[in-house]
Amino acid sequence: MSAREVVSLTPAFLREWPLPSPQGDKSSRGTVLVIGGSRSTPGAVILAGTAAMRAGAGKLQIATSESTAPALGVAVPEAMVIGLPETPMGNVAAEPPQQLLDLVSSADVVVVGPGLFDGDETDQLLAAVLGALGDDSAAVVDACALASVARRPEVLEGCADRVVLTPNQSEGAGLLDRELSDDLDAEAAEIAQKYGCVVSLFGHIAGPVGGAWRDETAGSGLGTSGSGDVAAGMVGGLLARGAEPSQAACWGINVHAAAGQRLAVERGRTSYLAREIVDGIAPALAALEV
Structure with a gap:
């Protein structure tokens, strides 16, 4: 594989690559649909969804296991929450109802994977979700859904260039x-070329036909439970604002790291929580968008 020139994600570089700044009402900032969660991991979709809103998305929808949906509707009053059929173990079941597919087709961005854990069920769910994705819509594939991509890469046909x-x-x-x-x-470049998607791998971002970026500011505290859900949601929120996939990935990973840096000062290097990273998104973004 030919070597790529890797660009360091500095504040100066990102300010020269400004995010779209939609005007108007919440619809102009896009709708993010987060699909995931389970009876034992309901918080993952909360982290991803609230991160998407903090990143600037206008509307949030959450689709999760039916046993947890009512509680999530109370926990995240900003979101429309729907319950999905679940397996006896509490994971979202393989065959999504038409209501979910309708939401997928009309969403600007779909984030799928946070909190899912059953591989066989997720394989079928992901195929149905990406198959229903609108022609102009984007998707973020995270967590358990990534293993589904590895097993069944054909699910990306027709939409890979809009997937992170x-x-x-x-x-x-x-x-x-x-x-x-x-x-x-x-490694990020190889994954990007293999699947035809933008890839964000542990602070290393690559596009499928060129482009490589690296964030070198992340601290060890980001290696905490739920942090990846936050990062995936942030990328989804930036896509909803109108960023193209590589820009959303670059800004998302840098802001994620910057929020962690602020928390390391306030809480200690390894003492902050993923939900506190969500609260750090707004000031970290504001510092870049001056």
């Missing part, structure tokens, strides 16, 4: 079906 994959290192290894080397720039 957000693997951690273990999930990245699954996408390449081997252990990752220490050169994560090269």
